[in-house]
Amino acid sequence: MSQTAVQDRxxxxxxxxxxxxxxxxxxxxxxxxxxxxSIALGxxxxxxxxxxxRTQWGLVSALFFVLISYTVxxxxxxxxxxxxxxxTSVVWVCFILAVVPLLSLIWVTVSRGIKVLDTYFLTHSxxxxxxxxxxxxxxxxxxxxxxQVGLATVISVPIGLLxxxxxxEYGKGALAKAVTFFVDVMTGIxxxxxxxxxxxxxxxxxxxxxxxxxxxxxxxxxxxxVVRSTEEMLKLVPNExxxxxxxxxxxxxxxxxxxxxxxxxxxxxxxxxxxVARIAGETAPIMLLVFGSQLINANPFEGAQSSLPFYIWExxxxxxxxxxxxxWAAALVLIAFVMLLNLVARGIARWKAPKTGx
Amino acid sequence: xxxxxxxxGLTAYYSAHKAIEDISMTVExxxxxxxxxxxxxxxxxxxxxxxxxxxxxPGGRVEGKVMLDDENLYGSxxxxxxxxxxxxxxxxxxxxxxxxxxxxxxxxxxxLNGSYKKNQLAxxxxxxxxxxxxxxxxxxxxxxxxxxxxxxQQQRLCIAxxxxxxxxxxLMDEPCSALDPISTLAIEDLIxxxxxxxxxxxxxxxxxxxxxVSDRTxxxxxxxxxxxxxxxxxxxxxxxxxxxxxxxxxxxxSGRFG
Numbered sequence: 001m002s003q004t005a006v007q008d009r010x011x012x013x014x015x016x017x018x019x020x021x022x023x024x025x026x027x028x029x030x031x032x033x034x035x036x037x038s039i040a041l042g043x044x045x046x047x048x049x050x051x052x053x054r055t056q057w058g059l060v061s062a063l064f065f066v067l068i069s070y071t072v073x074x075x076x077x078x079x080x081x082x083x084x085x086x087x088t089s090v091v092w093v094c095f096i097l098a099v100v101p102l103l104s105l106i107w108v109t110v111s112r113g114i115k116v117l118d119t120y121f122l123t124h125s126x127x128x129x130x131x132x133x134x135x136x137x138x139x140x141x142x143x144x145x146x147x148q149v150g151l152a153t154v155i156s157v158p159i160g161l162l163x164x165x166x167x168x169e170y171g172k173g174a175l176a177k178a179v180t181f182f183v184d185v186m187t188g189i190x191x192x193x194x195x196x197x198x199x200x201x202x203x204x205x206x207x208x209x210x211x212x213x214x215x216x217x218x219x220x221x222x223x224x225x226v227v228r229s230t231e232e233m234l235k236l237v238p239n240e241x242x243x244x245x246x247x248x249x250x251x252x253x254x255x256x257x258x259x260x261x262x263x264x265x266x267x268x269x270x271x272x273x274x275x276v277a278r279i280a281g282e283t284a285p286i287m288l289l290v291f292g293s294q295l296i297n298a299n300p301f302e303g304a305q306s307s308l309p310f311y312i313w314e315x316x317x318x319x320x321x322x323x324x325x326x327x328w329a330a331a332l333v334l335i336a337f338v339m340l341l342n343l344v345a346r347g348i349a350r351w352k353a354p355k356t357g358x
Numbered sequence: 359x360x361x362x363x364x365x366x367g368l369t370a371y372y373s374a375h376k377a378i379e380d381i382s383m384t385v386e387x388x389x390x391x392x393x394x395x396x397x398x399x400x401x402x403x404x405x406x407x408x409x410x411x412x413x414x415x416p417g418g419r420v421e422g423k424v425m426l427d428d429e430n431l432y433g434s435x436x437x438x439x440x441x442x443x444x445x446x447x448x449x450x451x452x453x454x455x456x457x458x459x460x461x462x463x464x465x466x467x468x469x470l471n472g473s474y475k476k477n478q479l480a481x482x483x484x485x486x487x488x489x490x491x492x493x494x495x496x497x498x499x500x501x502x503x504x505x506x507x508x509x510x511q512q513q514r515l516c517i518a519x520x521x522x523x524x525x526x527x528x529l530m531d532e533p534c535s536a537l538d539p540i541s542t543l544a545i546e547d548l549i550x551x552x553x554x555x556x557x558x559x560x561x562x563x564x565x566x567x568x569x570x571v572s573d574r575t576x577x578x579x580x581x582x583x584x585x586x587x588x589x590x591x592x593x594x595x596x597x598x599x600x601x602x603x604x605x606x607x608x609x610x611x612s613g614r615f616g
Contacts, residue, residue, distance in 0.1 A: 240453040246414055248467035249443030258470050262457045
């Protein structure tokens with residue numbers, strides 16, 4: 001048996017240099033080798049020249065990585081492979097440059113925020129806690145954020161969804177163009193301007209600050225995002241499905257409600273969740289319109305509330321060791337909240353996505 | 359069931375472009391009428407005017423009369439939605455609703471129209487799937503998504519969906535052009551059965567198919583690119599293929615042009 005196995009082994013064919021289909025190739029681990037070499041070079045150069053900033057070391061290493069990949073590949077393989085490797089390594093470098101700040105942000109927030117983050121912190125407000133002392137919690141801010149963001153979502157999702165349906169399914173001519181234009185303009189509104197707009201209305205009608213006022217400003221920021229993402233998703237629904245439904249004698253509005261929107265629902269949900277994530281971190285309108293509070297106020301329609309971004313800003317402003325800890329912990333809670341929303345959105349998108357059923 | 363279609367002086371436009379001009383013909387009930395002709399000659403456009411799907415396309419507009427028995431489909435009080443319930447359509451590419459199961463796809467027409475009794479739904483679905491020769495293949499997985507079926511099965515699912523609403527007329531726009539020969543054969547057999555109950559109009563690029571399945575054949579042509587398509591002649595299929603009265607028809611069928 002062992003004999004046959006030996007016989008079966010193909011004789012190694014030396015790659016003939018004249019073959020038009022094969023040529024010299026770098027081993028598969030070459031990119032890893034390039035990376036190791038360039039990091040060593042970058043760090044060595046940094047240490048020798050005595051550069052303070054580690055960022056500088058990293059950037060030099062990245063530059064070395066791109067250069068080494070290109071030169072070595074063009075020497076060993078050929079020009080086309082070298083260009084391929086150049087593009088690949090640039091993509092990798094950009095990816096790492098994009099991910100490093102994100103990871104370091106998460107690392108810093110988690111490592112500093114975890115100190116005071118416990119169930120006490122999550123279930124108590126700052127009532128009666130002097131800002132510079134330890135203790136207190138974030139409960140009132142969580143309630144505020146949930147209620148304001150929830151209200152803003154309830155206001156903006158129907159408006160945004162219906163606007164997008166109008167633009168994709170019915171809109172033509174001047175009105176649709178105008179709507180598209182103003183949605184684009186709204187996308188660029190800074191949050192403080194949205195806050196001031198609602199503030200002017202609030203002063204005009206002599207209303208007092210409340211969660212609802214903040215939610216209105218947040219809705220102004222959220223509507224264009226919802227419209228845009230929903231519009232793109234509805235455009236992706238194949239026209240054949242609309243025609244199939246219409247040809248069955250289904251009225252247009254039922255076609256939209258029962259066929260078009262369900263087909264796009266996964267994408268629409270993702271868009272809404274991303275819009276929610278975007279407004280959950282807004283501070284400016286909250287400062288102007290919700291006023292901030294140390295106490296638990298579960299009623300968003302009356303009286304000042306707090307919110308997570310506002311709480312972070314407030315705690316940072318106090319400037320004591322304990323308040324810094326609280327600010328970081330609240331930041332961690334906010335990040336976790338947004339991340340949870342994203343996970344939920346992905347879950348819904350996967351659950352609702354058109355199935356292949358194999 | 360099964361009504362006669364009488365078209366007279368029908369002209370259809372896409373915005374300013376005239377796609378077909380002055381078409382008049384009669385489609386007999388309980389028979390298969392095939393439309394043949396080169397690409398762009400307006401066969402599909404004409405087919406879509408028969409259930410007012412043409413006007414779904416932005417800029418689509420029609421002049422002339424389409425009589426379904428005694429009623430003009432383009433009369434002033436006619437509801438296009440009601441027309442499409444009476445005149446069903448199967449498209450070139452299978453297009454089951456991706457969010458719905460096989461059962462829901464077949465039930466879609468009834469459910470979305472809101473005109474059904476709950477306890478009848480299962481019977482209608484089974485009857486339609488049997489009518490489309492698909493029941494035996496899918497009866498154990500009615501709750502699986504329709505997009506998991508093969509192309510030929512999907513097309514038969516679409517036919518089942520179309521006949522579930524009990525139309526009088528069934529329009530088919532190249533229903534086999536995306537299918538392999540075996541699925542095509544299955545659909546052709548099905549057309550032969552369906553014509554007992556429905557008036558069927560089929561657009562096809564496959565002349566053997568027209569010869570196999572149809573009782574009457576209409577030949578469409580256009581004078582030149584950019585000119586509107588016209589009906590050249592319509593006759594018994596046997597005569598069109600054996601002894602057409604217009605030279606252009608014979609040239610097209612024998613492959614001398616187009």
